Amino acid sequence: MPIVNSANISVLVQRTLNLVDPRLVDHGLRVAYLVSRLLEVQGRYTGRDFQDLCFLAMLHDVGAYKTDEIDRMVQFESENIWEHSIYGYLFLRRLSPLGKWADGVLFHHIGAPLLNALDAPCRDVAQIINLADRVDVFVSDHGPDRPGLSAYLERSRGGRFGGEFVDLFYAADARFDLTGRLAGGEAVAFTDILPRVSLSDGDIDTYLWMLVYTIDFRSQHTVTHTITTTRISDAVARLMGMGPEEALHIHYGAMLHDLGKIGIPVEILEYPGRLSPQAMAVMRTHVSLTGEILGGAVDSVTTQIALRHHEKLDGSGYPAGLCGAELTLSQRIVVVADIVSALLGTRSYKDAYPKEKTLSILREQTARGLIDPAVVEVIALHFDEILSEVREHCTPVLAAYRGITAEYGELLRTYSALGTEKRSPSGPQYH
Numbered sequence: 001m002p003i004v005n006s007a008n009i010s011v012l013v014q015r016t017l018n019l020v021d022p023r024l025v026d027h028g029l030r031v032a033y034l035v036s037r038l039l040e041v042q043g044r045y046t047g048r049d050f051q052d053l054c055f056l057a058m059l060h061d062v063g064a065y066k067t068d069e070i071d072r073m074v075q076f077e078s079e080n081i082w083e084h085s086i087y088g089y090l091f092l093r094r095l096s097p098l099g100k101w102a103d104g105v106l107f108h109h110i111g112a113p114l115l116n117a118l119d120a121p122c123r124d125v126a127q128i129i130n131l132a133d134r135v136d137v138f139v140s141d142h143g144p145d146r147p148g149l150s151a152y153l154e155r156s157r158g159g160r161f162g163g164e165f166v167d168l169f170y171a172a173d174a175r176f177d178l179t180g181r182l183a184g185g186e187a188v189a190f191t192d193i194l195p196r197v198s199l200s201d202g203d204i205d206t207y208l209w210m211l212v213y214t215i216d217f218r219s220q221h222t223v224t225h226t227i228t229t230t231r232i233s234d235a236v237a238r239l240m241g242m243g244p245e246e247a248l249h250i251h252y253g254a255m256l257h258d259l260g261k262i263g264i265p266v267e268i269l270e271y272p273g274r275l276s277p278q279a280m281a282v283m284r285t286h287v288s289l290t291g292e293i294l295g296g297a298v299d300s301v302t303t304q305i306a307l308r309h310h311e312k313l314d315g316s317g318y319p320a321g322l323c324g325a326e327l328t329l330s331q332r333i334v335v336v337a338d339i340v341s342a343l344l345g346t347r348s349y350k351d352a353y354p355k356e357k358t359l360s361i362l363r364e365q366t367a368r369g370l371i372d373p374a375v376v377e378v379i380a381l382h383f384d385e386i387l388s389e390v391r392e393h394c395t396p397v398l399a400a401y402r403g404i405t406a407e408y409g410e411l412l413r414t415y416s417a418l419g420t421e422k423r424s425p426s427g428p429q430y431h
Helices: 006-018 023-044 045-056 082-095 112-117 123-142 146-156 163-176 179-183 201-216 225-241 243-253 258-264 278-296 300-307 329-344 357-366 373-381 383-415
Strands: none
Touching: 006 023, 006 045, 006 258, 006 278, 006 383, 023 045, 023 123, 023 163, 045 123, 082 201, 082 300, 082 383, 112 123, 123 146, 123 163, 123 179, 146 163, 163 179, 201 225, 201 243, 201 258, 225 243, 225 329, 225 373, 225 383, 243 300, 243 329, 243 383, 258 278, 278 300, 329 357, 329 373, 357 373, 357 383, 373 383
């Protein structure tokens, strides 16, 4: 099977984000289902645009993974929604294939009059996601209460929701029994929304990097770890004469090796010092979590490269305690690349190690029979060349990270005073 294809991208996205909080993914899938049916009735978007908007709806609350607003996202009425909306907008605009639609996420919680006054782009997309979001939470709270839902929508007509979108929901509900489907508690899979997904190889790569950034951006010290591991692995594979197919397995194995870290608490990822045995046991579960994400969705060769990046030649590694004869050269390359990336990276408790110290540690581990000497020798001989390639790829990502951080503050100051009025008993709420 292909390493990653269009059919399993949505599976990888769902499994990865589920490890933070399955409530948010389940909500995103239900919102995407509603949005897909509303768009189908509306008839304005087809083909790739329709597909992109379904992905956008599934990821509309992705900003909550950064801002820790998940508990508030699953409540029907929230006080302040700008934090996750702004971060999600910036993340999707800069680091996903959905950039042109990102305004729909930025404005997916504000009412129609304010949306029109701001002359916001993607207004109809924002309104459709807004309506689908609130309908899902209403039905989750109240069940198949169509009179109650209609009363809420009518109170919100012309306020939170433009009248045309309320009518659009009624038409879609009549056609697809949306309220009944949601109230029935039946799980929604992305294949229910889009039976077929068609993405280019470039888009697939961008979606995978988007998942990596979702993890790495949770901790400022790991922003470039996966990029560094991947580019070192790529360079070593090339310098050691690996064939194109095996080089591709190495590339994706390195890219996906830490996906499971999204399920590790940030306080452990960021702990300023040596972890306790209990915390280390939790940290080590990131490998099995990675296996849960990749299993059956990514080919077995690539999956095993990803899952064995902490094994050692003498059997002292984890999780399986494999020995040298059981580790392929491709797996050994990523093992060493991961170590180099960790040594060169900053942590809350350490600065980046210089070249001399990094190579000294690698040679010491080689002497102890822990890592492959041939891989280490290639890195030592071409260290400056490899690190130049790493910097070339890390620089734009670091720039994007800094840009997101700076722009987040600016947009939060601009928008935080908007749309936070509480709903009175007689009128819609703007938030």
